[in-house]
Amino acid sequence: MDEFAELEIPWGDSGLRFTLVRSARKTLRIAVAPNGRVCVSAPVAATDDEVCQRVARRGGWISRQLRQFDHWRPKTPPRQYLSGETHLFLGRQYRLHVTSEGAPDVRLDGDRLVLAVHEEGSFTHRRTVLQRWYALQSRRIFPQRLDVAVPPFLRVGVAKPRLIIRVLARRWGSYTAAGNLVLNRDLVRASPHLIDYVVTHELAHAVHPDHGSDWQDLVTRTMPDWRERKRQLEQQLL
Numbered sequence: 001m002d003e004f005a006e007l008e009i010p011w012g013d014s015g016l017r018f019t020l021v022r023s024a025r026k027t028l029r030i031a032v033a034p035n036g037r038v039c040v041s042a043p044v045a046a047t048d049d050e051v052c053q054r055v056a057r058r059g060g061w062i063s064r065q066l067r068q069f070d071h072w073r074p075k076t077p078p079r080q081y082l083s084g085e086t087h088l089f090l091g092r093q094y095r096l097h098v099t100s101e102g103a104p105d106v107r108l109d110g111d112r113l114v115l116a117v118h119e120e121g122s123f124t125h126r127r128t129v130l131q132r133w134y135a136l137q138s139r140r141i142f143p144q145r146l147d148v149a150v151p152p153f154l155r156v157g158v159a160k161p162r163l164i165i166r167v168l169a170r171r172w173g174s175y176t177a178a179g180n181l182v183l184n185r186d187l188v189r190a191s192p193h194l195i196d197y198v199v200t201h202e203l204a205h206a207v208h209p210d211h212g213s214d215w216q217d218l219v220t221r222t223m224p225d226w227r228e229r230k231r232q233l234e235q236q237l238l
Contacts, residue, residue, distance in 0.1 A: 006227070007040075008211045009052045011059050017211075020051055030058055032065035048212050081126035087113055089137070091191025091236060098126065106133035138165050138188040145192060146181065149199040152222045158206045172198045172233070175205040190237055197229035 005020040018030075018038035028051065029041045042051050055062070079085060085096045094113035102116045106129060117126050142163060150160050161181040168174075168184040175181055181202055187195055200223045208215035219226050 004227075005048070005213065005216055006211055006230070007048060007052060007055075009056050009059070011056070011063070016055065016059060016062065018055060020048075022046065028054055030055065030062065032062055032069065034069045036066060036069060038062055038066075079127075080123060081115065081130055087130070088189035088237070089113065089134075090141070090188065091194065104129045106130055134188055135165070135185055138183070138185045141188055141192075142183050142195070145195045145199055149196050149203060153203045153206065156207065158203060161203070161206070173202045175202040179206070186237070190233055194229055194233045194236065197223065197226055197233060200226065201230075 005022075006017065007020050008015045008017045010016075016038070018040050020040050020042060022042050022044045025041060025043055028043070028046060031039045031041070033039065038055075040051055040055060079087075081096065081098070083096055083098045086093045087096055088094070089108070093111075094108065095111060096115060097109075097112045098115045098117060098121075100117060100119040100121070104118060104121075104125075105116045107114050107116075113130075115126060115130055117129055121129075142165060146160075146163055150158075154160065159179065161175070161179050164180050164182045165185050166182055167186070168182070171184060172187050173181065173183045181199070183195075183198065183202075187198060190198075200219060204215050204219045204222070207218055223229070
């Protein structure tokens, strides 16, 4: 039976993540799929360190392949923050409705996300009002999700981290050397159980800083379906 693992090596600003598949083969093969997934097929006897070293040596080629596929991948049209667009919040799609009635604000109304702005509000004004609302929601929701995810880690001696919310370019979260949990503000667009996956993923780095087998075992014990949640997160937000 093939063995699967999710690994990451330091590369550029955000690291290089790949799926490792061990099977009864004699050679190691690296493939980059058009959707941006990097898959490494390796012999069963290959260690994580050996695989990571081989991937690092091919890092330049992998990066070029990713850039090429990204260039040809269909792009989501840039948001203009106008009525009729769809915007995600907690995993649900809402139809944006822009109005000039009332003070600048955002509210949910059934399946609508109502964005109130100044009359003749500019693109920048519309974007700022909506992003400010997302920021407020992330400060409300993320502490709740941390409270849900942290108990198993408290039991193994991990202190509850300080939560920092930022806009991150290419990551959903990180766990810092100072013991802080950093979450991407845009993660508030994902379903709560997917936010929980990111929190669990990062808290596990308080025990194991890499994505090796020990880290995977800990995440699996804590959240057995984490791979499926990871897949759903990539489908929902990427």
